[in-house]
Amino acid sequence: MDMTNLHQLFNAQTQEIEISGIRLFDEKIASIDGLIKLTLGQPDFPTPQHVKDAGIKAIKNNLSFYTGMAGELRLRESVANFMKVKYNISYDPQSEILSTVGATEALAASLLAILNPGDKVLIPSPFFSLYEPLVILGKAEPVYIDTTENDFILSPEMIQEAMSVHGDKVKAIILNYPTNPTGVTWNREEVIAIADTLKQYPDVFAISDEIYSELVYEGSHISLGEYLFDQTIVINGLSKSHAMTGWRLGFTLAPKAITQQIIKVHQYLVTSASSITQYAGIEALENGMDDALPMREEYKKRRDYIYEIMHRLGFEIAKPNGAFYIFAKIPEGYIQNSYDFCYDLAQKAKVGFIPGVAFGEAGEGFIRLSYASSMAEIEEAMHRLTNYMEQHSVN
Numbered sequence: 001m002d003m004t005n006l007h008q009l010f011n012a013q014t015q016e017i018e019i020s021g022i023r024l025f026d027e028k029i030a031s032i033d034g035l036i037k038l039t040l041g042q043p044d045f046p047t048p049q050h051v052k053d054a055g056i057k058a059i060k061n062n063l064s065f066y067t068g069m070a071g072e073l074r075l076r077e078s079v080a081n082f083m084k085v086k087y088n089i090s091y092d093p094q095s096e097i098l099s100t101v102g103a104t105e106a107l108a109a110s111l112l113a114i115l116n117p118g119d120k121v122l123i124p125s126p127f128f129s130l131y132e133p134l135v136i137l138g139k140a141e142p143v144y145i146d147t148t149e150n151d152f153i154l155s156p157e158m159i160q161e162a163m164s165v166h167g168d169k170v171k172a173i174i175l176n177y178p179t180n181p182t183g184v185t186w187n188r189e190e191v192i193a194i195a196d197t198l199k200q201y202p203d204v205f206a207i208s209d210e211i212y213s214e215l216v217y218e219g220s221h222i223s224l225g226e227y228l229f230d231q232t233i234v235i236n237g238l239s240k241s242h243a244m245t246g247w248r249l250g251f252t253l254a255p256k257a258i259t260q261q262i263i264k265v266h267q268y269l270v271t272s273a274s275s276i277t278q279y280a281g282i283e284a285l286e287n288g289m290d291d292a293l294p295m296r297e298e299y300k301k302r303r304d305y306i307y308e309i310m311h312r313l314g315f316e317i318a319k320p321n322g323a324f325y326i327f328a329k330i331p332e333g334y335i336q337n338s339y340d341f342c343y344d345l346a347q348k349a350k351v352g353f354i355p356g357v358a359f360g361e362a363g364e365g366f367i368r369l370s371y372a373s374s375m376a377e378i379e380e381a382m383h384r385l386t387n388y389m390e391q392h393s394v395n
């Protein structure tokens with residue numbers, strides 16, 4: 001094998017994509033001594049005890065075999081019940097629900113099931129770093145809709161404008177609310193307006209990543225599936241609601257004809273989600289549907305605390321109403337390039353944020369921080385940020 005020309009041997013799309021900017025930056029600053037990292041989007045809480053116990057019990061009872069491809073029926077029934085109770089939508093557990101290896105695999109399998117070479121996929125921007133590479137791996141083309149001017153809220157007009165430019169090449173739109181990285185979300189009227197707009201384009205799939213559905217602070221989450229059932233693939237999972245990122249459990253919820261296609265990709269990618277994880281998931285949904293509540297209260301306190309301080313320091317922030325991120329515009333008079341700002345902050349103040357540009361061009365000039373860290377760490381990080389801002393104005 002000729003190592004100098006090795007790159008020619010690989011898949012063209014694989015060569016086009018990069019390791020996520022979030023991970024790369026996190027690793028770049030990881031060796032800085034004494035750094036407080038508010039970088040990664042994972043809950044700092046442990047998985048609830050009763051859920052852990054269910055996983056342990058499953059191991060003890062030797063439930064260590066492959067499950068059916070779609071996952072244990074009892075798990076899918078508990079997901080169906082969760083969607084009915086919380087979001088007023090009925091999905092048939094036998095044919096419309098799939099359990100996956102995290103929301104990540106749910107997104108990958110869904111996109112690979114629908115994309116053809118040359119398709120376009122609309123992505124409101126700034127966006128979570130997974131979407132763009134998955135679209136590229138599907139040999140399709142991402143088309144970004146910049147939402148910065150509208151406080152990161154996607155509007156029906158923005159969709160219409162993108163559709164008028166890209167027309168029948170558009171195969172799907174990827175929606176995500178509450179949104180990573182901005183934490184903004186949509187109320188019922190906004191969800192209905194988006195659904196009504198997308199109904200005008202019945203051949204466009206709406207992939208609705210609702211992984212933060214349980215972390216909405218004022219009001220509650222409304223699922224797109226309630227208003228746009230036929231076109232929608234809802235993505236959800238237990239990573240955020242039950243602090244289970246490492247267990248890897250997600251779901252797709254979609255009409256039967258769509259699910260039948262996704263399940264084929266899912267089967268050949270992973271066979272099924274981990275059996276032990278699925279039994280823990282059954283417990284989480286049957287007896288812990290509201291496990292996120294105490295976590296949500298705590299996140300909300302942290303959000304309010306950080307928002308207050310950063311606002312005072314001159315950061316412009318669209319107040320987040322969900323998830324656990326603050327997406328803030330770097331004030332004038334400081335390094336404006338988000339990568340350079342974050343690197344300087346990490347080196348000099350020992351605080352780790354993620355450069356906004358990791359979430360697409362529309363995120364340039366912003367930083368994202370995750371407040372899924374202890375209050376003690378957050379307080380110290382804000383103290384350090386305050387000192388940095390006092391000392392490092394470039395004016």
Ligand code: PMP
Nearest residue numbers: 041102103104128180211237239
């Ligand atoms: N979607 C969004 C918007 C996310 O923020 C994340 C995790 N950071 C995921 C999907 C992936 O979730 P999972 O851990 O369930 O794969």
